[in-house]
Amino acid sequence: MTMTRRQFAGTSLAAAGAAALTRKGRPSPVRAGRLLILGGTGFIGPHMVRHALERGHEVTLFNRGRTNPGLFPGVETLIGDRDGALDALRGSEWDYVIDNSGYVPRLVRDSANLLRDSVGRYLFTSTGSVYDFDRDELPEDARLLEVTDPDSEDVGRYYGPLKVMCEEAVQEIFGDRGTIARLHVVAGPGDPTDRFTYWPVRIHHGDEVIAPGDMDNPVQFIDVRDLAEFNMHLLEQDTGGIFNVAGPTLDETRMDEFLYGIRAVTTSRVSFTWVDEDFLANREPPARYPLWYSQNGPARALARVRSHRGVEAGLKFRPLAVTARETLDWFLGESEERRRQLQLNLERDARILAAWSRRGRADT
Template sequence: MRTTRRDLLKFGTLAAAAVALPAIGMPETAAAPVGKAAKPLDILILGGTGFTGPFQVAYALARGHRVTLFNRGKRPSPEWPGEVEQLHGDRNTGDLASLKGRKWDVCIDNPTSLPFWVRDAGKVLKGNVGHYLFISTISVYADGARPGIDETAPLAPYKGKDAMAETQQSLMADIEGLYGPLKALSEAEVRKHFGERSTIVRPGYIVGPRDESDRFSYWPLRVEQGGEMLVPGDGLDPIQIIDGRDLGEWMIRLAEAKAYGTFNAVGPDYPLLMDAMLHGCQAVTGKGVRMVHVSPQFLDEHKVDTPIWVPREGNPFSGYGSVSNARAITAGLTFRPLATTVADLLAWFHGLPAERQAKPRAGIPREQEAELLALWKKRGA
């Protein structure tokens, strides 16, 4: 089944309701030492306990910054490698009282998918933060089928009645029609309140340790099992991913550099094709895999979910595998090797409770995969 907007976006939208994640202390392959920043900053992070937030916090502390988190306090905070101030409130209800009368050098807005969240934060923080960084998405673009999308491409229009009246419930009920346009309007609210002192970061698939969606994780985990493996398409479709640590740490460096503007945060810094990604996973796991390429038409016919893969032709989101990241790379975005991401992801996943490992949240169950491969072979393909 070819990727739909729902497949691309549902995990990001549901992040606010996700289960608590393990602590950030995890093995990392060849972690480089982190030097201190030239000037310590007071950084406010809205969210901070989800996927990328803990990486931002850990890196900011390592760089010598002072960190304050604002969230609902519904998730247990990880064991931070330093002192972190915690403020509580609820952006759904407009409860931002704990932010009033405070000043920070930088605010990083991680979880927002609704424009009124930015509007309300702007009313409280305008004039009290020097720099506002907002995590958006490449799904803001109106034409997701065009290869080479850059930051100047037209954005998806909102076609509802009142964007400021949209809620998490309405968003999840109509995610395919609302997610991108509401993110685009959230970006507009950022610029309205913070003007030129704002930074918009548009990631695609965020992967690596702490990724509870299992979208990318399915592939290294499946390669690790070895044997005959169903692979969508001809292996030449482009894939773009970014390690959550690369994204989180770069956000801190953007804050340090006062790098304003809009950036597509996708990776890597070279063309990565589906088969090359799988061979990279195989090199890490050392397992023997025989890849069986199956046509997009066959997958459509059998309604097969193949996460993060999008065929390079004939799909409204084909361009999401080849978005331009030139501006972000110029602004200092760097990428860990694929092997590092895969090795650390596998180490993290195998440290999860057994019942969690037994129930992956994306991909093809092995029984279904075997049935599909048998059907494909009967066609004489």
């Protein structure tokens, strides 16, 4: 009987337990595999492509060819659209697929159904936004958001519930050949959101920096390189299940550790002033800072995502200093137009600091 590519991948990867270790302590793949990435040219995709190529895998991209076309000239790219134009995926087989572009359950179901018999393992990139945040912590079995409008495809309004249904589609179609990675805020070079990037850039700018809330508030994010390496590791080891992917360590990182850790990678003269959470909330408009979540409100668990299952499966974290320095270096090398997109709100913060100082003098 002739084995399909999927069957061969399953048997060979099942025997990979004693494989040689890489310098990072992860087993090397038994052989180069064929990897299909749905998307692949946005923020997280290119890091996954580069890591897979470094590991010796043969990569194919499937996308519309609109975002960063030509980014990987040596990589096969299939042009199509998840909404009704999947024909380019027919007739080929891959050992694994990473789905980075699935937001609408109907479209995820279409691609998963088409690839069911031509792919060994399907890794779906999900989000921590599937959870109900109003609890003290978020392990993988925490309560998920209720799907109140299953017929809607309004991603802006129902991002989390739609991702819940996307996960369900992958699990239903691929069963134990499906893997779900629920990401936290993703940081690192290339990040278009500036949620993490704000802090190295602001601290590098120097002077007096507002440190919001309490020093012991937890902070979480995941370096995009750690994410890429973990995803490829899950595929190479044929690991199924659901995994939170949140760092920068397994134990909680306090806000003061986070800020002082970033300061250590710059030579700027900077000081931190801790400003009370209520004081910031009562500004008009309220002053908000990236990666800071009140531990007194309904979103408190956003900073207490548990990644123990991922660490047991091979998730590793690079040091905060490395992420901060390399993200800052990347950002400073971007065009002036791009750098201007990050709003430091220096004038706003100066007004807040002045008001905070006046309050302090009034209390003495």
